Amino acid sequence: MRTIYIDADACPVKDEIYRVALRYKMPVKVVANNWMRVPNSPLIELVVCREVGLNIVDDWIAEQSGPGDIVVTSDIPLAARCVAKEARVLDPKGRVFTDADIGETLAMRDLMDELRQTGAITGGPRPLAGKDVSRFLSKFDELINAVRRKHP
DSSP states (O other): OOOEEEEOTTOTTHHHHHHHHHHHTOOEEEEESSOOOOOSOTTEEEEEOOOSSTTHHHHHHHHHOOTTOEEEOSOHHHHHHHHHTTOEEEOTTSOEEOTTTHHHHHHHHHHHHHHHHHTSSOOOOOOOOHHHHHHHHHHHHHHHHHHHHHOO
16 A cells, blocks of 8 residues: 655654645554654554664665655655655655656765765755745645556
């Protein structure tokens, strides 16, 4: 069954995802390192990965996701792994990752990480703005409808 996976620990659009998923009656797996409150719905399940180690949540999502699923994450390496498994991937600002651009996006992420480590640049991404949430909701709706058409 088509499922929405949320890389939830730092996801700023969880409430928006819940509303849209419930409207479309799609199951949601909220995957996190720690317990968090989720809506009381049979469609929404909290998955807490308590194993010790780095990237446990990412590994779980990458293993579970596949064709017809939607993954919401701002983690570029996780996005690349999910795109390789033919899942649809969207970041919280409304950027859709595809086979055509994930390699370039991953390379840019690595370059920016290296520049931050050397001190050539400081700071991180800009904060989420209202227009980002609006773009996210629009792209999320598009992905859900595309998945529903392709995977009835």
